[in-house]
Amino acid sequence: xxxxxxxxxxxxxxxxxxxxxxxxxxxxxxxxxxxxxxxxxxxxxxxxxxxxxxxxxxxxxxxxxxxxxxxxxxxxxxxxxxxxxxxxxxxxxxxxxxxxxxxxxxxxxxxxxxxxxxxxxxxxxxxx
Numbered sequence: 001x002x003x004x005x006x007x008x009x010x011x012x013x014x015x016x017x018x019x020x021x022x023x024x025x026x027x028x029x030x031x032x033x034x035x036x037x038x039x040x041x042x043x044x045x046x047x048x049x050x051x052x053x054x055x056x057x058x059x060x061x062x063x064x065x066x067x068x069x070x071x072x073x074x075x076x077x078x079x080x081x082x083x084x085x086x087x088x089x090x091x092x093x094x095x096x097x098x099x100x101x102x103x104x105x106x107x108x109x110x111x112x113x114x115x116x117x118x119x120x121x122x123x124x125x126x127x128x
Contacts, residue, residue, distance in 0.1 A: 094126035
């Protein structure tokens with residue numbers, strides 16, 4: 001009987017994105033998303049021009065996209081916006097800025113939409 005109960009507790013899973021995940025795995029993913037999002041936001045606020053900030057924000061976008069679900073929309077749009085801003089302001093890479101701002105705008109970031117509009121009028125070659 002103990003074995004059946006243990007087996008049932010292991011079978012209690014949450015289904016996300018078509019994959020069966022244990023509660024521990026969901027918690028691990030949530031923590032990874034939260035940490036990477038906070039790393040990007042904190043670094044962008046304090047050390048905007050550092051290369052490590054750009055890497056933290058790229059990592060945040062990648063982690064959020066990897067585990068994406070509708071509840072992460074705000075985190076994804078803000079991390080993508082920050083990444084685009086760094087590419088535009090610090091790296092002077094308008095093509096990469098466009099890619100990240102486009103992603104941020106797609107998920108509802110109004111600042112990214114505004115920046116895309118301005119950039120695409122000034123430098124239409126950067127907007128594919």
